[in-house]
Amino acid sequence: MESPSVQDILGENAWLYIGATVVVLWFIVWLYRDSLEIEELTDKYVFVTGCDSGFGNLLCKKLDRKGFRVLAGCLTEKGADDLKRSAGPYLKTMSAGAYLKTVLLNVTNQDSVQKAMEFTKNEVGEKGLWGIVNNAGCSLPMGPSEWMRVEDFQNTLKVNLNGMISMTMTFLPLIKKARGRIVNVASVLGRVAANGGGYCISKFAVEAFSDCLRRDINYFGVKVCIIEPGFFRTAVTSLDPLERELHRLWNQLSPDVQASYGDKYLDKYIKVQRLIMNAVCDSDLTKVTSCMEHALTAVHPRSRYSAGWDAKLLWIPLSYMPSCVVDIGLKLVLPRPSKSV
Known part of the structure; x- marks a missing residue:
């Protein structure tokens, strides 16, 4: 049977x-x-860029409370002083070994990057650098592609792409020594190109650079992680600077180009931007910093982290759609030029 x-x-x-x-x-x-989380955090150093405000500022405070030895790169003296003062109360209440230091850093200036690396090298010694979080970035100018000049693209790329590459390659020997982590902040707009200017271009490039780097150096125990935030309320999404830039871009256009869009186009475009920012932007920055923290503390960090419900439910799914679907969706949202065909 x-x-x-x-x-x-x-x-x-x-x-x-x-x-x-x-x-x-x-x-x-x-x-x-x-x-699964790594152990002995108190002997690990992490360098974070763009710490004057926003994600970088909040991340430094969280890592400090967790016991990391934090090195914070700030663009301004005021940003550095404010961060040290706000972190002070945590330092007083924590156990011995709590540690946060700031250093002035302009990621677009190689001399500044080199000085930050020498400062870090003196701090970490033979331990090496456990993690670097390339958070520094800018979004402006942002608007219709035809409104941009070449330098408008270049100004954004200098910070978001060239600065990130410069930091990564300069600090890589210290990361390699510690068999540590490289955490690069991209964006959901590195998956879906929703507007003109250098921002989307730079974030697509951050994705590509990070993927190539991850595959090239994984043999040495170095992990490379990409953070893809959705829309959050930070300086990058502030409406006032965005609207000032749109007015500047509009005013530098020739009369013929302005006429092709129509007198009302700028006002309509600004109204759409206000609607999107007010409806979508999330004020809970911890959704992003928690992803960064996991990338630094997990035994097995993820290659990509999507932060925010709009990223998970809108932008990431949209990035897998046929291009025609994305094109139609954006056409329905954005205003139509008066002389369009």
């Missing part, structure tokens, strides 16, 4: 049950693996 088969025991849906069981078991294993 033949023994019963899997099909006989489970019925005609046997393979469906088996497949579902495998998926559930895989998800449980993934959750467990994802929850």
Whole structure:
């Protein structure tokens, strides 16, 4: 007598049950693996760029409270002083070894980057640098592509792309020594090009650079992670500077180009930007800094982190859609030039 088969025991849906069981078991294993954290944080150094405000500022405070030895790169003296003062109360209440230092840093200036690296090298010694978080960035100018001049593109690329590459390559020997982490801040607009200017271009490039780097240096135990925030209320999404830049871009256009868009186009475009920023922007910056923190503390960090519900439910799914779908969606949202065909 033949023994019963899997099909006989489970019925005609046997393979469906088996497949579902495998998926559930895989998800449980993934959750467990994802929850594992490294130990001995207090002897690990992390360098963060763009710490005057926003994500970088908040991340430094969180890492400091967690016990990391934090080195914060600030663009201005005021930003550095404010961060040290705000971190002071945490330093007083924590155990011995709590540590946060600031250094002035302009990521677009190689001399400034080199000085920051020498400062870091003196701090970390033979331990090396456990992590670098390339957070510094700018979004402006942002608007219709035809309104831009070449220097408008270049100004954004200098910070978001060239500055990030300069920091990464200059600090890489220290990271390699510690077999540490490189955390690069991209954006959901590095998946979907929703507007003109250098921002989307730079963030697409951050994605590509990070993917190439991750595959090139994984043999040395170095992990490269990409953070893809959605829309959050930071200086990058502030409406006043955005509207000033749009007016500047409009005023530098020739009369013929202005006429092709129409007198009302600028006002309509600004209204759309206000609607999007007010409706979508999230004020909870911890959704982003928690991703950065996981990338630095997890035994098995993820290659990509999508931060924010708009990233998960709108932008990332949209990035997998056919281009025609994205084109139609943006046409429905953005105003139409008066002389369009």
